[in-house]
Amino acid sequence: MKRIEVLQAGGPEQMVLAEAPEPALRPGEVLVRVAAAGVNRPDVQQRRGLYPPPPEASPILGLDVAGVVARTADDVTWPPPGTPVCALVNGGGYAESCAVPAVQCMPIPNGFGFVEAASLPEVFFTAWNNVIMLGRLAEGESLLVQGGTSGVGLAAIQIATQLRGSTVYATAGSAEKCRVCLDYGAAAAIDYRTEDFCARLRELTQGRGVDVVLDGQAGPYTDKELGLLAPDGRVVLIASHLGAMAEVNVRDIVRRRLTLTGSTLRPRPPAYKGRIARALVEEVWPLLADGRIRTRIHATVPLAEVAAAHGMLEAGEQIGKVVLIVDPALVTAGPG
Numbered sequence: 001m002k003r004i005e006v007l008q009a010g011g012p013e014q015m016v017l018a019e020a021p022e023p024a025l026r027p028g029e030v031l032v033r034v035a036a037a038g039v040n041r042p043d044v045q046q047r048r049g050l051y052p053p054p055p056e057a058s059p060i061l062g063l064d065v066a067g068v069v070a071r072t073a074d075d076v077t078w079p080p081p082g083t084p085v086c087a088l089v090n091g092g093g094y095a096e097s098c099a100v101p102a103v104q105c106m107p108i109p110n111g112f113g114f115v116e117a118a119s120l121p122e123v124f125f126t127a128w129n130n131v132i133m134l135g136r137l138a139e140g141e142s143l144l145v146q147g148g149t150s151g152v153g154l155a156a157i158q159i160a161t162q163l164r165g166s167t168v169y170a171t172a173g174s175a176e177k178c179r180v181c182l183d184y185g186a187a188a189a190i191d192y193r194t195e196d197f198c199a200r201l202r203e204l205t206q207g208r209g210v211d212v213v214l215d216g217q218a219g220p221y222t223d224k225e226l227g228l229l230a231p232d233g234r235v236v237l238i239a240s241h242l243g244a245m246a247e248v249n250v251r252d253i254v255r256r257r258l259t260l261t262g263s264t265l266r267p268r269p270p271a272y273k274g275r276i277a278r279a280l281v282e283e284v285w286p287l288l289a290d291g292r293i294r295t296r297i298h299a300t301v302p303l304a305e306v307a308a309a310h311g312m313l314e315a316g317e318q319i320g321k322v323v324l325i326v327d328p329a330l331v332t333a334g335p336g
């Protein structure tokens with residue numbers, strides 16, 4: 001089978017199309033014939049050598065796929081061979097075949113093609129894990145999403161508005177991106193390049209602040225975000241692109257019972273990811289099928305042109321998801 005290999009940590013030119021044997025199946029796994037694969041920010045970080053895969057995971061890039069189950073380990077009861085699925089994978093998505101724990105597979109939402117389905121797992125798992133599970137966003141609470149037009153950002157805005165009735169505020173880096181945040185349900189969007197997001201949020205919330213913040217920037221943002229929280233509020237970090245170190249007002253954490261937490265999804269065991277998969281299929285998949293929650297595809301790129309796909313993320317031009325077409329014939333045939 002064909003797959004993308006990274007020659008050495010570095011720029012997009014380090015990714016090459018190579019021939020390799022199909023991955024072996026471990027107990028509990030299925031082999032997916034990949035139609036399309038999502039491109040995510042952690043792939044870019046891994047390619048640069050900044051986000052090494054956990055020891056048990058495939059070193060091949062790619063965290064989510066959609067395709068058809070080709071075969072299964074003996075102990076797998078669902079999904080059987082021939083089932084169209086989308087899946088959160090532990091690496092190995094940039095390839096014609098990918099081994100994945102069966103519990104991380106999900107049916108394709110009604111009416112979705114393989115490209116749309118491949119855009120879902122990584123961003124919806126991440127949004128669910130951090131907004132609902134760690135952030136404990138409750139009915140009617142408010143949420144600030146930093147980087148609202150990222151794949152994770154658009155998923156978080158919609159989960160919060162559609163499932164928790166939340167008022168969601170989002171930041172984004174241009175007027176066009178702010179318009180997209182509003183279109184996906186944000187009550188207000190702030191261009192962080194031209195406005196002070198803290199001052200604007202204080203104004204928007206009449207000084208109360210927000211209940212939960214979802215942030216991938218950290219560094220100098222962290223103390224500002226803690227200061228923006230209402231009493232008992234939570235800041236959830238999903239990355240630290242602006243810096244690993246932050247000086248924070250701990251007295252304020254004590255006085256107002258604030259929580260600063262964070263997570264990465266990839267090292268979590270299949271059983272944990274399986275719980276998220278079941279919650280998504282139950283609560284989010286029906287809303288994707290009836291259009292109340294939408295995915296947004298920024299671009300599709302053939303597998304062999306993966307460098308162009310990473311270039312889009314590095315230029316920060318994408319709004320929503322970039323998806324690799326791995327098997328054009330399967331994409332055209334659709335999940336049926």
Ligand SMILES: NC(=O)c1ccc[n+]([C@@H]2O[C@H](COP(=O)([O-])OP(=O)(O)OC[C@H]3O[C@@H](n4cnc5c(N)ncnc54)[C@H](OP(=O)(O)O)[C@@H]3O)[C@@H](O)[C@H]2O)c1
Nearest residue numbers: 040041126147149150151152172173216238239263264265
């Ligand atoms: N912890 C986990 O399990 C996990 C899993 C997947 C992804 N992530 C993280 O989640 C985030 C989104 O991932 P993705 O794949 O959906 O990425 P993406 O589409 O590449 O988005 C990155 C986002 O960061 C925003 N951004 C950049 N500088 C910013 C700033 N100074 N203030 C506010 N926003 C800023 C960008 O906004 P503009 O373009 O508007 O500037 C862009 O929307 C990334 O930080 C990624 O590392 C974490």
